[in-house]
Every structure is written in C-alpha cells, then in structure tokens.
Amino acid sequence: RVNFQNTKLFRFSHFLGIRVHKYFLIFLIFLSFSSSLYAFSDAEIIERAKQGYAEEQLTLAVMYTEGVGVQKNMAEAIKWFEKAANQENTDALFMLGAIYQNGMGVSVNLNKAANLYQKASNKGDIVATRELATMYLSGNGVVKNPAKAVSLFTQAANKGDITAQTKLGLMYVRGIFVKKDITKGMSLLRSSALKGDKDALYFIEKYNKENIVK
Numbered sequence: 359r360v361n362f363q364n365t366k367l368f369r370f371s372h373f374l375g376i377r378v379h380k381y382f383l384i385f386l387i388f389l390s391f392s393s394s395l396y397a398f399s400d401a402e403i404i405e406r407a408k409q410g411y412a413e414e415q416l417t418l419a420v421m422y423t424e425g426v427g428v429q430k431n432m433a434e435a436i437k438w439f440e441k442a443a444n445q446e447n448t449d450a451l452f453m454l455g456a457i458y459q460n461g462m463g464v465s466v467n468l469n470k471a472a473n474l475y476q477k478a479s480n481k482g483d484i485v486a487t488r489e490l491a492t493m494y495l496s497g498n499g500v501v502k503n504p505a506k507a508v509s510l511f512t513q514a515a516n517k518g519d520i521t522a523q524t525k526l527g528l529m530y531v532r533g534i535f536v537k538k539d540i541t542k543g544m545s546l547l548r549s550s551a552l553k554g555d556k557d558a559l560y561f562i563e564k565y566n567k568e569n570i571v572k
Contacts, residue, residue, distance in 0.1 A: 400427035407438060415442035416450045432463030443474065451478035452486045459489070459499075468499025479510070488514040488522045495535075504535040515546060523550040524558040531565065540570060 398406065398414070403421070406414035419438035422431045436457060442450030455474030458467040472493050478486035491510030494503045508529065514522035523546045529536050530543030544565065550558035 403427070407441075410445075412442045412445040412447040412450070415439075415445070416447055416453075419450070419453070436463060443477075446477070446481065448478050448481040448483050451475075451481070452483050455486060455489070468493065470499075472499035479513075484514045484517045484519045484522070487517075488519050491522065491525075508535055518553075520550040520553045520555045520558070523547070524555050524561075527558065528561060531561075531570070 400421070403414050403417050407418040415438045418428075419435045419442060421427050422429075422435035422438065424430060428434075436454070439450050439454045439457065443454045451474050455471045455478060456462070458464060458474065459471035460466070472490060475486040475490040475493070479490050487510050490500075491507045491514060493499045494510060495507035496502065508526070511522045511526045511529075515526045527543045527546030527550065528534070530539045530546065532538070532543075544562070547558045547562050547565075551562055
C-alpha cells in the first residue's frame with residue numbers, strides 16, 4: 359500500500375522545501391505509481407476506495423488527477439481527495455489545500471486552503487506548516503499575523519524544512535518581525551545551504567561580501 363509520506367518524491371519535496379505549485383501532484387504521481395510502490399491493481403484500488411479506505415481514496419484521487427488507470431477527471435479527483443480528507447488523511451488534507459491554493463480544477467479559495475493546511479499542520483505535515491506560515495505572513499486566506507507566521511516558520515524549520523529555515527534565517531538577519539539576531543539568522547541559512555538550498559547559499563555569499571558577520 360502506498361504511503362505518500364514515504365514515497366521518495368514526497369520525502370524529497372519536504373527535504374528540498376519545494377513550494378506547492380500546480381505541477382507538484384503530477385510529479386508525485388509519476389513516482390508514486392511505479393509497480394514497486396503499490397501492491398493493489400487499479401480495480402482493487404477503486405473498490406477499496408469505495409469501501410472507505412482513506413489511503414485508497416487518496417490514491418484514486420491522484421489517479422484521476424493525471425489519468426493513471428482511469429480517465430483524467432479533476433472533479434472526480436477532488437471528490438476523492440475530499441473523502442480522504444474527511445477521514446483526516448494528512449496527505450489528502452495537504453493536497454486538497456494545494457488544489458484550493460492554486461485553483462487546480464476549482465476556483466482559488468485561499469481561506470479553504472488555509473483551513474486544510476492548518477489541519478494537515480496539526481497532524482505534523484511540515485510543508486503544510488510552512489505554507490500556512492507564508493499565508494499568515496502575507497495575509498492571504500487568513501488575517502495577517504506576522505507573530506503567528508514566525509511561530510509556524512520556526513516549527514517547520516525545527517523539523518528540517520529548508521525553505522522555512524531560509525525564510526526564518528533572513529528574518530533574523532534583517533530583523534523583520536523578530537529581534538535582529540545575525541548569528542542565529544546565519545546559522546539557519548547555513549543549515550539550509552548545507553541541505554542544498556540555493557537561496558540560502560546566495561544570501562550567505564552576499565552577506566559574507568557585505569561583511570555583516572563579525
């Protein structure tokens with residue numbers, strides 16, 4: 359049985375801190391449906407989804423998203439994402455949030471996206487936590503709350519999300535919504551850069567040239 363949290367791409371996306379965008383699910387589908395990752399046939403997945411198994415509902419939703427084993431149908435995909443999300447499936451909550459954030463087959467609904475990300479975040483999804491932090495920082499879909507954004511970025515950064523580490527690092531270096539702390543900020547940037555974040559590396563080089571680190 360597929361556990362999306364354990365697929366190579368899902369782990370990789372968390373590690374890299376890839377921002378959710380409309381191509382995310384397509385890339386996820388490509389890897390998730392290799393024969394080495396899933397034990398059930400398409401027919402068995404469909405039957406188990408109808409029987410109420412949340413993981414198979416999630417899988418069927420992804421199948422409909424890209425037309426894998428079924429005819430591509432975003433309306434059907436959303437229906438099955440919602441069924442899995444209603445069972446508090448973490449990945450379904452996250453993916454449905456991405457759908458509403460980016461308007462994938464639906465009208466953009468940032469408030470609904472934020473609510474879904476909050477639920478996924480509550481269940482430990484660090485990308486959802488980081489996306490929610492970004493929304494609180496900008497005020498998109500939620501009432502703008504920089505303090506809440508900092509708290510959420512900190513949660514995601516502490517769990518290893520490198521995009522959150524970079525954003526939080528920059529906030530500390532610049533003193534934006536936090537007390538300026540160049541040492542802490544640079545430490546976060548270095549941690550992110552060591553994991554491959556190009557933005558973090560760019561700013562480290564920039565700040566070193568500016569000699570802001572004494």
